[in-house]
Amino acid sequence: MKLKKNLALSDSGFVFDPSTGDSFSTNPIGLEIIRMLKEGKNANDIKSQIVKTYMTDDASFEKDFYDFVNMLTKHNLVEGEKEKN
Amino acid sequence: MSSKKLQYERPVIQKLNVGLMNKFGTRTEYTPLTHIDGNSVRDLLGKFGSPLFVISERTLRRTFREANRAFKTRYPKVQFAWSYKTNYMNAVCNAFHQEGSWAEVVSGFEYEKALNNGVPGNKIIFNGPDKTEAELKAAIANNSMIHIDHLDELYLIKELAMESNKKPRVAIRVNMDTGVYPMWDRFGFNYENGQAWDAINKIMLNDKMELVGLHAHIGTFMLTPSAYGMAASKLSHLALEIKKKYKKSVQYIDMGGGFASKNTLKGSYLQGIDASPTFDQFAESICTSILNAGFTDTDLPLLILETGRALIDEAGYLLGTVVSNKRLSDGRRATILDFGVNILFTSFWYDHKISPAQEFSQYTEDAVLYGPLCMNIDVIRENITLPPLKRDDHVVVHSVGAYNMTQWMQFIALRPAIVMIDKDGNSHIIRKRETLDSIEKDEVLPKYLKDFKL
Amino acid sequence: MKKKKINVAVTGLNAIDSPGPGVPVIRALRDSKLFDVRIIGLSYESLEPGIYMHDIVDKTYQIPLPTAGKATLLERLKYINSIEKIDIIIPNFDAELFNFIKLADTLKKELKIKTFLPTLEQFEERHKSNLPEFGKKHKIKVPYSKLIFNVKDIPSLRSEFTYPVVVKGKFYDASIAYSPEQVATYFNKISAKWGLPVIIQQFVHGQEVNVTAIGDGKGNTIGAVPMRKQYITDKGKAWSGISIDDKKLMSMTQKLIKSTKWRGGMELEIIKDSEGDYYLLEINPRFPAWVYLAVGCGQNHPEALVQMALGENVKPFKKYDIGKLFVRYSWDMIVELEEFEKISTLGEL
Numbered sequence: 088m089k090l091k092k093n094l095a096l097s098d099s100g101f102v103f104d105p106s107t108g109d110s111f112s113t114n115p116i117g118l119e120i121i122r123m124l125k126e127g128k129n130a131n132d133i134k135s136q137i138v139k140t141y142m143t144d145d146a147s148f149e150k151d152f153y154d155f156v157n158m159l160t161k162h163n164l165v166e167g168e169k170e171k172n
Numbered sequence: 173m174s175s176k177k178l179q180y181e182r183p184v185i186q187k188l189n190v191g192l193m194n195k196f197g198t199r200t201e202y203t204p205l206t207h208i209d210g211n212s213v214r215d216l217l218g219k220f221g222s223p224l225f226v227i228s229e230r231t232l233r234r235t236f237r238e239a240n241r242a243f244k245t246r247y248p249k250v251q252f253a254w255s256y257k258t259n260y261m262n263a264v265c266n267a268f269h270q271e272g273s274w275a276e277v278v279s280g281f282e283y284e285k286a287l288n289n290g291v292p293g294n295k296i297i298f299n300g301p302d303k304t305e306a307e308l309k310a311a312i313a314n315n316s317m318i319h320i321d322h323l324d325e326l327y328l329i330k331e332l333a334m335e336s337n338k339k340p341r342v343a344i345r346v347n348m349d350t351g352v353y354p355m356w357d358r359f360g361f362n363y364e365n366g367q368a369w370d371a372i373n374k375i376m377l378n379d380k381m382e383l384v385g386l387h388a389h390i391g392t393f394m395l396t397p398s399a400y401g402m403a404a405s406k407l408s409h410l411a412l413e414i415k416k417k418y419k420k421s422v423q424y425i426d427m428g429g430g431f432a433s434k435n436t437l438k439g440s441y442l443q444g445i446d447a448s449p450t451f452d453q454f455a456e457s458i459c460t461s462i463l464n465a466g467f468t469d470t471d472l473p474l475l476i477l478e479t480g481r482a483l484i485d486e487a488g489y490l491l492g493t494v495v496s497n498k499r500l501s502d503g504r505r506a507t508i509l510d511f512g513v514n515i516l517f518t519s520f521w522y523d524h525k526i527s528p529a530q531e532f533s534q535y536t537e538d539a540v541l542y543g544p545l546c547m548n549i550d551v552i553r554e555n556i557t558l559p560p561l562k563r564d565d566h567v568v569v570h571s572v573g574a575y576n577m578t579q580w581m582q583f584i585a586l587r588p589a590i591v592m593i594d595k596d597g598n599s600h601i602i603r604k605r606e607t608l609d610s611i612e613k614d615e616v617l618p619k620y621l622k623d624f625k626l
Numbered sequence: 627m628k629k630k631k632i633n634v635a636v637t638g639l640n641a642i643d644s645p646g647p648g649v650p651v652i653r654a655l656r657d658s659k660l661f662d663v664r665i666i667g668l669s670y671e672s673l674e675p676g677i678y679m680h681d682i683v684d685k686t687y688q689i690p691l692p693t694a695g696k697a698t699l700l701e702r703l704k705y706i707n708s709i710e711k712i713d714i715i716i717p718n719f720d721a722e723l724f725n726f727i728k729l730a731d732t733l734k735k736e737l738k739i740k741t742f743l744p745t746l747e748q749f750e751e752r753h754k755s756n757l758p759e760f761g762k763k764h765k766i767k768v769p770y771s772k773l774i775f776n777v778k779d780i781p782s783l784r785s786e787f788t789y790p791v792v793v794k795g796k797f798y799d800a801s802i803a804y805s806p807e808q809v810a811t812y813f814n815k816i817s818a819k820w821g822l823p824v825i826i827q828q829f830v831h832g833q834e835v836n837v838t839a840i841g842d843g844k845g846n847t848i849g850a851v852p853m854r855k856q857y858i859t860d861k862g863k864a865w866s867g868i869s870i871d872d873k874k875l876m877s878m879t880q881k882l883i884k885s886t887k888w889r890g891g892m893e894l895e896i897i898k899d900s901e902g903d904y905y906l907l908e909i910n911p912r913f914p915a916w917v918y919l920a921v922g923c924g925q926n927h928p929e930a931l932v933q934m935a936l937g938e939n940v941k942p943f944k945k946y947d948i949g950k951l952f953v954r955y956s957w958d959m960i961v962e963l964e965e966f967e968k969i970s971t972l973g974e975l
Binding site for chain 2: 672692693694695696697721724725728775797821822823970
């Protein structure tokens with residue numbers, strides 16, 4: 088799964104999509120995940136990073152992560168085709 | 173040693189829609205409510221199970237005293253009568269009786285309940301359109317106040333009075349135009365078209381009954397105090413006319429109930445807490461109307477109030493737990509809770525205030541809250557802004573004290589326990605969580621249906 | 627004379643095609659010879675133009691929508707006040723006034739913020755659905771009207787009204803109906819949107835005139851300027867208007883303010899029929915978006931409101947210029963994304 092390359096992020100959690108003009112607001116964990124996705128990290132890298140830093144476990148995070156990715160797709164922030172698992 | 177991990181929160185992203193409600197300063201809407209009168213929500217649920225109704229006795233008594241003060245500072249003779257149908261848990265009823273309330277009942281079942289609670293018969297007001305002959309006999313024998321709803325009842329009481337050595341103490345329920353919609357003209361006798369006078373004449377010309385009072389109950393969840401003022405004027409006018417014609421003073425005027433609580437009605441633009449009139453406003457309107465009606469000091473009737481909802485709603489909480497989160501096909505977040513419309517009946521007409529019971533950051537998501545029933549109508553809130561709740565998180569529904577613990581249904585699931593927290597913060601169970609046995613104990617299974625093979 | 631420095635918070639920064647009165651109120655205050663104002667804008671949406679007009683508004687904060695309730699609003703105002711030390715708040719939307727009126731005492735006592743608002747009673751009694759009683763009480767002609775709750779009530783309207791009639795919603799919306807069938811159509815539409823009752827009002831043929839005015843709360847009219855719309859937008863808003871000389875209209879305004887003891891700014895919508903009778907259609911409990919015309923005519927109403935909020939005595943204006951026009955125009959500002967980001971994510975700019 089690839090995020091749109093030109094997404095603009097700011098520390099306040101403001102996300103701007105220059106290709107559509109849409110803007111979004113995300114929480115700190117959401118911002119962290121978007122940054123990692125932009126760096127090209129895969130789901131497993133992200134999961135281990137988050138579980139290492141926060142009080143959560145693999146199963147709970149995985150559920151939330153896929154829901155979040157679905158929202159990114161729904162908001163049209165993902166490049167090209169959907170990732171095939 | 174690993175360093176301490178950070179608090180986890182579900183990742184959320186929301187589109188910044190122009191014209192959407194902004195979140196700045198709206199934090200009070202979802203400020204966590206972690207404790208009720210010193211008891212932690214988590215501990216209460218741990219001890220008594222989830223979901224759980226909680227009644228704050230402190231709030232109950234404070235609210236009652238507030239209402240009592242509002243009326244007593246404006247009018248010399250005031251009497252509250254606890255509306256059993258609003259919440260007839262015995263603990264609740266008795267708390268109000270301890271505060272000095274009489275009982276107001278609308279069925280034989282409630283009448284018996286009040287007697288069992290120890291309310292003297294002559295301090296029970298018997299309302300409602302359906303009182304059986306046996307119930308009326310008991311009420312006559314106990315000197316209770318019988319509020320007549322229709323002519324059939326009037327004639328039945330007349331007959332019973334002939335057989336009894338007691339003179340039934342009766343009042344008539346009067347319905348009237350007070351400028352509010354809908355007009356409750358299905359109960360009692362109409363003021364404007366003369367029905368009320370007709371009923372009064374029938375009672376006054378019969379020496380077997382004593383007309384002790386006049387009663388009105390103009391509606392429910394009333395937001396206009398002036399309508400009560402108008403009703404009080406009309407009842408006062410009737411009382412003065414009776415005095416003129418029959419030289420007899422009516423002992424009391426019963427203004428019924430119907431004061432709005434602080435809940436927010438669905439579709440209302442303003443929050444209930446801001447839009448609902450205070451007790452002082454209702455009291456001002458009612459008391460001024462009676463005081464200005466033209467009674468002499470000695471004839472001033474007792475003012476009875478059957479306020480239910482506004483006295484108990486705020487004292488009640490419903491505590492529950494998140495079962496699951498899911499995403500609807502349109503992208504909306506849906507949160508499933510372990511309580512549904514079967515026990516929170518009032519969610520059909522209120523947008524209940526619902527708080528998380530644990531701390532969160534300021535990020536929120538718009539969500540729909542569902543109950544656990546396998547029924548499409550099981551919706552607790554169609555739209556609410558809440559922090560990202562996860563499974564096993566707790567929530568608290570505010571102002572559920574009125575009508576839920578009487579209108580709840582045993583449907584699909586068993587009904588939860590009810591706990592009262594006393595003024596010192598101790599919790600007392602006042603109704604046990606139902607068990608399979610509590611439902612099946614009245615069932616009778618014919619013998620031939622006992623056995624089967626599968 | 628040295629101008630007095632004060633901090634004034636103002637809402638209604640939506641200077642769009644159907645504009646709120648915030649920006650004109652601020653312009654009036656900026657023109658003041660008595661005050662040197664710092665303006666704190668209070669906005670509901672992140673695209674209200676006033677937020678980005680930095681020569682008009684010094685700093686803007688988002689505030690919660692009125693539906694969130696007054697406790698939430700108070701919390702937010704406490705926060706803003708801790709930074710800005712607000713002296714006066716001038717709310718400019720009908721929908722937010724209820725909360726501000728209810729909070730007025732608390733704001734004054736706890737935060738030392740002053741307001742100059744109508745009382746709750748004044749605010750409530752001038753509601754559209756109360757207009758007939760209002761007219762009776764204050765002896766002002768209003769178009770005959772009736773509240774209806776049911777389609778069943780429509781056929782009998784014929785005995786009380788002559789068609790056309792105006793079908794109005796409790797809060798907003800109005801349509802002219804020429805037959806009972808049309809009334810039924812509008813009744814269904816309007817009741818679905820705004821609830822019951824629906825107001826049926828006699829349609830009065832004539833010329834609409836408007837007055838922007840301010841009362842001192844004791845019955846005195848501090849200022850009043852009448853205007854006739856010259857051109858309206860497709861939303862019915864004034865595009866251009868002209869100040870007029872109409873003694874009868876002025877005396878009606880003064881009578882109304884005297885009788886209601888109106889406190890604060892107001893706009894009267896009035897219709898003058900062919901016989902020269904005036905009918906009150908509506909009272910808006912705040913300044914109109916065209917209030918700057920009053921300043922142009924020599925009466926600075928927002929300045930007078932600030933003076934009264936501060937407890938100063940204000941002498942009523944005696945005259946105004948007749949035949950002054952306002953012509954409204956629009957203007958495209960260029961805004962950097964960072965500014966939109968700040969107001970949308972931090973709620974401050």
